[in-house]
Amino acid sequence: MKHLNKLFSAALLFVGLTSQAQDKVNPWAVSFGANAVDTRVSASRGGLGLFEKTYSQGLDMKDNWNIVPAVSYLSVSKYVGDGFSFEMTGSFNKITKFVEFKPTTVGADARGMVVSNPGDLNYYGLDAAVSYSFKSLIKSKWFDPTLNLGGGYVFMGDASAGTINAGWGLNLWFMKNVAFTIASTYKTSFDDNRVGNVDIPTHFFHQAGLRFQFGAKDKDDDGIIDAEDACPEVKGLAAFKGCPDTDLDGIQDSADACPEEAGTPEMNGCPDQDGDTVADKDDACIDVAGLPVLKGCPDADGDGIADQNDKCPTVKGEKANGGCPWPDTDGDKVLDKDDKCPTVAGTVANNGCPEVSEDTMKKLNDYAKTILFDSAKSSFQKQTYSVLQAIVAILKEYPTAKFALEGHTDSDGKDDANLVLSQNRAAAVKSFLVENGIAADRLTSEGFGEAKPVATNATKAGKAQNRRVEVKLVK
Missing domain, CATH: 2.40.160.20 (Porin)
Structure with missing residues (x-):
């Protein structure tokens, strides 16, 4: 026993x-x-x-x-x-x-x-x-x-x-x-x-x-048996059924957008240092409270451009102008960006450029009547240059306006010769204007010879009126 x-x-x-x-x-x-x-x-x-x-x-x-x-x-x-x-x-x-x-x-x-x-x-x-x-x-x-x-x-x-x-x-x-x-x-x-x-x-x-x-298994040795562990391969916390919370912010890693940085539930586990509701990981201005639409950066003037990118951070402006308001240099109420004549006051209807008035056209043609050419030539007489400069000055006041230059002769001489002479004289005026700063695409020239008289060719005075250059506004 x-x-x-x-x-x-x-x-x-x-x-x-x-x-x-x-x-x-x-x-x-x-x-x-x-x-x-x-x-x-x-x-x-x-x-x-x-x-x-x-x-x-x-x-x-x-x-x-x-x-x-x-x-x-x-x-x-x-x-x-x-x-x-x-x-x-x-x-x-x-x-x-x-x-x-x-x-x-x-x-x-x-x-x-x-x-x-x-x-x-x-x-x-x-x-x-x-x-x-x-x-x-x-x-x-x-x-x-x-x-x-x-x-x-x-x-x-x-x-x-x-x-x-x-x-x-x-x-x-x-x-x-x-x-x-x-x-x-x-x-x-x-x-x-x-x-x-x-x-x-x-x-x-x-x-x-x-x-x-x-005898229940606990592979990750976190005190939570595998059968009840939602993350059996990774050591975790009982509060999250065995899943980890690396940054200990109360949000398990699988639901934490920033698992290694303590954050808040509102930020999906990410920190928000400046409290602007933009997580630090997405915040371009991490130390300054800003706007979500600007990646957490401030916009003091409310123009939708972050201050750091705004050339005029305290004045509301336009993105295309670096955050600054568009100027109106000539004060004609047409902004420079839309003003085809930004340095010359004009009208809104004419895109900020001045409109050519009847008085201006009369003044141009009064000057044009005094343009003198050498006899039977397209060269200018000396006293004509001051008249041409006056015409240049007027055209520069209307930088977008286009003009047609028309040459005319009296009836003396042959028709073909008169036509060529009128064409050459109109072209000479155009060349002078272009050489003195008027854009070539604003001007055209044409000669009509003796075809369009404005007075009788039977008298000396009438012939003088028919020998002329006219300026017309192209609309």
Whole structure:
């Protein structure tokens, strides 16, 4: 028996070191507590006496249950899938109450059963079973009934025998991984002859104790098991189901636009140093509060141009002019950008350029009438140059106006010659004007010879009027 005790202790140690358990999250479990051995079942001779109506007649729990006041069993199990677990149990007890069927003995109860002490027999049991949990079927987190089926080997004093076992259990999970557990197993003996210290009776084995489940994996070692860890590969925080918050700003990295810089929820986890609702990572002016539409930069004059890019930051202006207002140099209410004559006051209708009036045209033609050419030539007489300069000055006042220069002759000479002469004289005037600053595309020249007289060619005075250059406004 001394060697048997050592064997039993070693078995318990082995089972304890290989403790296996409960479900796919925590695949290992261990339970321990007190046990009670009841030998009354087979002594009843009428079947399972525990469940018969006469159970309480003459015998009760204190008369036939063998209990030691210590931890007297250890069970370990491993979950194998689909609600099934493989479980091993090692147990110890002391048999001081052995129920026998002796109907003729004085003191026997109404069923003929007598309780005696077979000699304080040491009881050792080593059992294996397949257990099925109904917890997932009833969808309860705390109520966990089970059924089990298996076999074992029992030592009772000098007797030993194998058993076939069937039973039930109930785990009440009052903490996440801790349960109060009770169970009863019916052990059918292969050597049930009811002789104490010689035979092993069929009996009930009852258990009550605590059960602990464990073994859940935690790859990232963050204290949150993989089955409940939303980020099982990365160490994280319980507040985020195991996901990390690197910058500790209360926003998990997966939802944090700036996971390495502490920020605010309003900024999706990014900082906003100047408080302008533009995250620092998107803020072109990180130290100065600005506008979101300008990437966080200020716009003092409200012209939609960031101060740093505004040549006139305190005066509202136009982007095309660098943030400055467009000038009106000539004060004609047409901005220089739209004014075709920015240095000369004009009218809005004429794009900022002055409009040529009838008085101006009269003045031009009065000057043109005094242009003198050398006889039968297109060269100017000396006194004509001052007249031409006066015409230049007037044309410069209307920088966008276009003019036609028309040459005319009297009737003296041949028509063809007069036509050529008129053309040359008009062209000579144009050339002078161009040489003195009038754009060539503003001027045209044409000669009409003697075809368009304005006076009679019969008198000297009439002929003088017909020899002329006229200036006409081209509209």
